[in-house]
Amino acid sequence: MRPLKPDTPRRDPAPSRWGYRYQRLMLTPGFRRLLKVGVPLLIVGGLVAGWTAREANRQMLLDAYADMKSQIQQRDEFMVKLMAIDGADEHLSKDIRTVLPVEFPISSFDLDLEEMRQTVAALPAVAEATLRVRPGGILQVGVTQRQPVAVYRVPDGLKLVDADGVLIQNIIARADRPDLPLITGDGARDALAEGLELYEVAGPLRARMRGVVRMGERRWDVILDNGQRILLPTTGAVAAFERVVALDEVQELLQRDVATVDMRHAHRPTLRLNERAMATLRQTSAEQE
Numbered sequence: 001m002r003p004l005k006p007d008t009p010r011r012d013p014a015p016s017r018w019g020y021r022y023q024r025l026m027l028t029p030g031f032r033r034l035l036k037v038g039v040p041l042l043i044v045g046g047l048v049a050g051w052t053a054r055e056a057n058r059q060m061l062l063d064a065y066a067d068m069k070s071q072i073q074q075r076d077e078f079m080v081k082l083m084a085i086d087g088a089d090e091h092l093s094k095d096i097r098t099v100l101p102v103e104f105p106i107s108s109f110d111l112d113l114e115e116m117r118q119t120v121a122a123l124p125a126v127a128e129a130t131l132r133v134r135p136g137g138i139l140q141v142g143v144t145q146r147q148p149v150a151v152y153r154v155p156d157g158l159k160l161v162d163a164d165g166v167l168i169q170n171i172i173a174r175a176d177r178p179d180l181p182l183i184t185g186d187g188a189r190d191a192l193a194e195g196l197e198l199y200e201v202a203g204p205l206r207a208r209m210r211g212v213v214r215m216g217e218r219r220w221d222v223i224l225d226n227g228q229r230i231l232l233p234t235t236g237a238v239a240a241f242e243r244v245v246a247l248d249e250v251q252e253l254l255q256r257d258v259a260t261v262d263m264r265h266a267h268r269p270t271l272r273l274n275e276r277a278m279a280t281l282r283q284t285s286a287e288q289e
Contacts, residue, residue, distance in 0.1 A: 078107050078108050078109060079105045079106070079107060079108070079137050080102075080104060080105060080106050080107070080108050080111065080133055080137050080138070080139050081104050081105045081136075081137040081138070082104055082137070082138055082139070083097070083100070083102065083104070083138070083139045083141060084134075084138050084139070084140050084141065085097075085141045085142075085143070086140070086141070086142045086143070087142055087143045087144055087145055088125075088126075088141075088143050088145055089145065091125075091169070092123070092125050092126070092143070092145055095123055095125070096120055096123070096141060096143070099119050099120065099122075099123065100116055100119065100120065100141075102139065105137070108133045111133070111139070113131045113132065113133075116131050117129050117130065117131045120141060120143065124146075124166065124167060124168050124169065125145055125146050125168045125169055126143050126144070126145065126146065127143075127144040127145065127146050128143065128144040129141070129142070129143045129144075130142040130143075146162040146164075146166060146168050147162055147163075148160035148161060148162055148168055148177070148180060149161065149162055149163050149180065149181075149192075149196060150180050150181050150182065150183050150192065150195070150196060151171065151174065151177055151180050151181070151182045151183070152167065152182075152183055152184065152188065152189065153182060153183070153184035153211070154184075157170055157171075157172075158170065158171045158172075158173070158174060158176075159171070160177065160180070161183075161189060161192065163192070163193075165189035165190065165192050167189075181195075181196060181199045181209070181211070181212070182210065182211035182212070183195045183196075183211060183212050183213075183214070184211060184212075184213050184214070185212075185213040185214030185215060185217075185220075186214055186216065186217045187214050187217030187218075188212075188213075188214035190217075191214060191220075194220070194237060194238065195212045195214070195220060197238050198212050198220060198222060198232075198237065198238060198241055199212070201238055201241060201242050201245065202222075202241070202245060203245050203249070204245075204248075204249065205224070205244075205245055205248065205254070208224045208225045208226075208254075209222060209223070209224060209225075210223045210224060210225055211223050218234050219231075219232055219233060219234045219237060219264070220232045220237050222241060224254065227259070228254060228258060228259060228260070228261070229259070229260050229261075230244055230260075230261045230263065231260060231261065231262045231263060231264050232263055232264070233263060233264045233265070233266060234264075236266065240263040240266065241263070243263065243269075244261055244263060253271075257273050257274050258271050258272070258273060258274070259272050259273060259274040260272035
């Protein structure tokens with residue numbers, strides 16, 4: 001008879017503790033995604049980090065990026081070839097081209113349109129400005145130009161001023177803009193509207209007006225071509241000047257030897273004769289005595 005084999009212990013079918021934990025992890029969707037996606041990404045990231053750790057490799061990558069960027073930006077459809085200016089006269093157009101020294105052709109990616117717009121808008125003669133790149137490679141500059149309404153005399157010369165009192169540009173001589181009224185004096189720009197209204201109500205005297213002068217930042221004097229001066233009050237200057245215009249039309253007041261018409265006191269206008277008329281008057285009085 002064969003000897004009986006000794007009894008061998010039967011293998012336990014239950015997994016070990018670590019095996020059980022591994023199986024539980026593999027049943028977790030997040031852990032499976034980590035193995036399928038996270039681990040490969042980590043490996044690739046490590047390889048990239050190791051490659052870019054070398055200065056030569058980083059520089060090669062930067063050069064390749066810059067070259068690709070340049071090739072795209074320098075394509076013909078992105079190139080600006082010329083500048084067009086709308087809404088500006090010849091003088092202002094020249095100033096705009098001076099403050100925007102762009103060398104064409106240039107890529108539209110190299111243009112800071114907002115900064116350029118602010119530069120153009122800072123010009124005294126510009127009220128508003130817009131910039132855009134038109135199809136066809138044209139840098140379009142659109143401006144709203146300030147319109148001068150008067151010539152403003154200052155100690156260092158003559159300047160054109162707009163309705164808001166903004167000094168636009170210098171002029172050499174009064175004869176350059178004889179069509180505009182002349183104003184001067186301290187505070188004249190702050191009371192510009194009233195000064196211009198004096199010209200509006202001057203009627204036939206307007207042709208004789210050399211200018212209006214702001215006195216002490218309070219009132220106006222009107223200067224005529226023969227040196228006659230009309231002194232106007234602090235308030236109601238326009239109405240007082242209208243009275244003088246009416247008196248001149250009816251009585252030819254300013255056709256006489258009058259040097260000054262003082263209207264500062266509404267109820268007591270005062271006339272001052274010129275030196276020749278005063279001398280004649282003194283002589284006549286002496287003869288009568």
